[in-house]
Amino acid sequence: MVNSQAVERPANLSKMAAIAPKPVVKDAILDATDRLLARFGYRKMTVEDIAAEAGIGKGTIYLHFSSKEEVVLSHVDRIVERLKDRLREIASSDATAAERLRLMLLTRVLFRFDSIQHYTQSLNDLLAALRPGLLARRALYFEAEAEIFAEVLVIGRQSGEFSFDDEHVTAHALLQATNGLLPYSLSTTELGERAEVEQRASDVANLMLQGLLSRTTS
Amino acid sequence: MVNSQAVERPANLSKMAAIAPKPVVKDAILDATDRLLARFGYRKMTVEDIAAEAGIGKGTIYLHFSSKEEVVLSHVDRIVERLKDRLREIASSDATAAERLRLMLLTRVLFRFDSIQHYTQSLNDLLAALRPGLLARRALYFEAEAEIFAEVLVIGRQSGEFSFDDEHVTAHALLQATNGLLPYSLSTTELGERAEVEQRASDVANLMLQGLLSRTTS
């Protein structure tokens, strides 16, 4: 439940580190988790393993996270958080709106692919153990992503580049169309080669974007 | 391995039933399988159960299928075969090519949804047991579907309704975009309400089709 992103009332700036104790340690825990997930998978990775890998005591983990499950879910959260940063970066670049959306769609697929392809065989394990928690967050992830996409859509419409009715519906459709390429239930090996996934994402993106382009421009 | 679809050299027409013994029985076995999958799931359903439900002896199952796994995979094959019939039906209707594709996309999603929503909780079980076999067939299913879609695409282009480069790439993109709504790894309950799934499929289809429409028509 501790979310370093949410900044509520920075009451005492000099004591920020105390309010959310040592974000450096928190990140070290998540880094360790990433390495160990790749090496052992979810079930065989113990909390003591994580602590040792991070160079801290086991109890310290519980000062930052409420449970082992929460550690791993936060790790996934961090991946998505970084993805969102990347998406916002692309969203505010100076390419055409269509080019930005295209790159954003490719990125949302490939960033996830790259983030978890390290632990391929252990993914099923993780998924089986955390399915309920992950499904709950999936919806939140998509919603957050949709907002970023919607902004670019609106900008593209203002400039006359795009033509569409509802930006939220359209944003969700864009995400939905690429969801089949996300390694949520199919592992990265089952999805196919990276290059092939990229090609498929690209083909889908091209077709969708063609549908967005304003009829008047051509 | 016994595939009633593949018609190789119908040597003796009067003995067809002997070459592929009693397709009626075969269908009865698959019908029984469908009912029992819903009731018990894959693992708890025994071959003897199937035989009893179909009103035949256990050994008879093995005159039609090489293994229990093959029985269930053939059951899935039959679902897809029926779906393809439905798709071809729509493909040859007299609506506009866009309307046909739209309906075909909705159908490929909802037909699957309806076909397996009976056995929701037992789906994970089935998926875990048959994953390798199912993944292998998935590719074949998509390929076969893509062909039907490609035909409609070509017709739409001939009539000037559509504009696109490669019909196979485009057909695959259409399928890929709706794959995320198929109950392959996510069960029907995890996908959401039927109406919601329908809405999402519809939104995606609309956007994709918008991209196909020829620029000249508007």
Added chain:
DNA sequence: ATACTGACTGGAATTCGATTTTGGTCAACA
């Protein structure tokens, strides 16, 4: 105080051998 730790605990997971179930075969049967 405050930040951290690791020994400790109960419940969960694993192991392993005994027992039961079941996928697949085939000799007998209709």
Added chain:
DNA sequence: TGTTGACCAAAATCGAATTCCAGTCAGTAT
């Protein structure tokens, strides 16, 4: 000639003994 169900080996299941580990908290260090 087509069908069957008793039969067999392999797999699944069970259950008790054992190990393991997530989470706690008294204690240490700072």
